[in-house]
Amino acid sequence: MAAVTENDGVMRAAxxxxxxxxxxxxxxxxxxRAFLLTxxxxxxxxxxxxxPIGLMLFRSISAPEVAEAFPKTLEVLKQWDGEGVPGxxxxxxxxxxxxxxxxxxxxxxxxxxLNYMESGFRSLMNKTTRRIKRAEAPFKDAFIKIDKRWGEADTWKTIRQAGSPYTIRAYLNAIDLTQEPSGDIVAQPEVKQIYVTLFERTIWVSIGVTVACIALAYPISYLLATLPAGTANLLxxxxxxxxxxxxxxxxxSWIVLLQTNGVINDILVWIGIVGDDNRIQMIYNMTGTFIAMTxxxxPFMVLPLYSVMKTIPKDHMRAARSLGANxxxxxxxxxxxxxxxxxGAGSILVFILAIGYYITPALVGGQDGQLISNIIEYHMKKSLNWSLAAALGGILLAGVLALYWLYNRIVGISNMKLG
Structure with a gap:
């Protein structure tokens, strides 16, 4: 593009x-052009x-089922003061x-x-739907005759509370809280308080696996980076x-190795470290989950470490030694x-993969080695409580993003390299 200058002093193209x-x-x-290519x-x-993430987050707060089934009832319930039994x-x-x-x-x-909100509500609805078709006015007596729960104010408060098409109830349940028919937010009964414990266990297992991978991968990567190319490639x-x-x-394979009558226990018994009647329980618990996940x-820790170590000049160590450092x-x-x-790169990879693992804990973890991902899978496939599963996934996502932000503030994401 040739540039010319006219009398006005402005540089112009050809x-x-x-x-x-x-x-x-x-x-x-x-x-x-760059945007079109991408x-x-x-x-x-x-x-x-x-x-998919957006749909998951929307599913966690969406609850239109009751509003779609009982629009007229909910409209009338708005006039109810919540005291005693409705009219x-x-x-x-x-x-x-x-x-x-x-x-x-x-x-x-x-x-x-409604059954997610109060256990037994589904059977109440099914029973009432079958019988109310043959009932005649007054319907109030007919409902109470079918089941005495229709004569309790809490039943109607639950229906009115579930009438909102959007709710945070799934998130409350995900942190072991619940909302009573009166609207008060209280802690779940102790026997139902499992999700916070599972979140804590998942975080600690992920951190532990990450630390274990660093401890094991660092010497391996250093060996690969310092050995001759032929030997390093073979390893x-x-x-x-x-x-x-x-x-x-x-x-x-870890099930075969770690089970009570497995290879490792057989070797320990043969050597004499443990007795045949005192075999170590290493499977279907947290020990099995931790070993198998590590x-x-x-490899997700070894590869980033190796790629960085390979680029470090060997002259740096020799220079330090020549200056008197041991x-x-x-x-x-x-x-x-x-x-x-x-x-940093390996830690991010390992931690994010570990926090969402569910196949390995499901196979080798047993009841004590389950992580939050196994509960999410349970609610998605078996209980079909997709709102709760989405809420658990949303909290897990928020936790990962928070830890990522913390890592960026402390270490700096710009310092992370894959080679």
Whole structure:
């Protein structure tokens, strides 16, 4: 692009356009081309990552089932003061909506939603729906005759409370709280307080696995980085072997090794370390979960560490030694600080993978080795309480983002390198 200067002193392109405008236009065109080239990637991220997370977070607060099944009843309930038992008009309205044949599908979903709030509500709804069709006015007596719970104010308060299409009840349940029919937020009964304990266990196991992977991967990576290329490549194959083996196979292999009559216990008995009647319980508990997860996630720590260590010049250690530092001081003060980016990258990878693991804990963890991901899977596939599963997932996501922010403030994400 040739630039010319006219009498007005303005630099212009060959076509007479002011040079500043021509450069701005060229920059916009380059940005547009770059954006178009990245559009497929952005669309993939939107469809496969952002959209599912958004739907999960929406599912955690969405509860339209009761509002769809009983819109007229909820409208009448707004006039109820919450004292004593509602009037005949509310019972009659509910009877009409329960008797509506076109409303059968919504009634089932509403019963399930109410059952999440108060155990036994689904059976109450099913029983009442079957019998109320044959009832006649006064419907208040008919409802109470079917089940005495229809004569309790708390039953109607629960229905009115569930009538809101959006609720934070799932998040309250996810932190072992609940909302009473009166609206007060209280702690769950002690026998139901499991989720906070599982969150704490998941965090500590993830941190422990990350620390164990650092302790095991650091010497391995240092050895690979300092050995001759031929030997290092051969050893690297053994590091990569787990990636070529099914996760299920690796996990079940640990079951064979760790079980009471497994290989490790047999060896310990043969050596005489433990007696045959005192075999160590290493499976179906937290010990099995910790060992198996550390083994499976170890390569994710080795590879970032190795890629960073390989770029550290060997002259740095020799220079430190020549200046009077002993090997330990030279390693601690010269070599280790340069490996911090690799440690950070490996820690992020291992921790995020560990905090969401559920296959390995499900197979080798037993009841004591379960993590929060196993409970999320249970609610998604068995209890079908998707709101609670989404709330648990949302809290887990928020925790990971908070730890990521903390890591960025302390270490700095810009210092993380994969090689």
């Amino acid at each position: 076509d007479g356009t002011p040079l500043k405008q021509a450069l701005a236009r060229a920059t916009r065109m380059n940005k547009m 559009t497929p990637l952005l669309a993939f991220i939107l469809v496969s990552f952002i959209l 005949e008009d509310i019972y009659a309205t509910l009877a009409a909506e329960m008797s509506d044949r076109d409303n059968r599908f919504n009634l089932g979903k509403a019963g399930t939603r 690297m194959i053994f590091v990569l072997l787990p990636f070529w083996t099914s996760l299920l196979v690796r996990t079940t 083994h499976i996630l170890l 090997p330990a001081i030279a390693f601690m003060r010269i070599y280790m600080p340069q490996t911090v980016p690799g440690v």
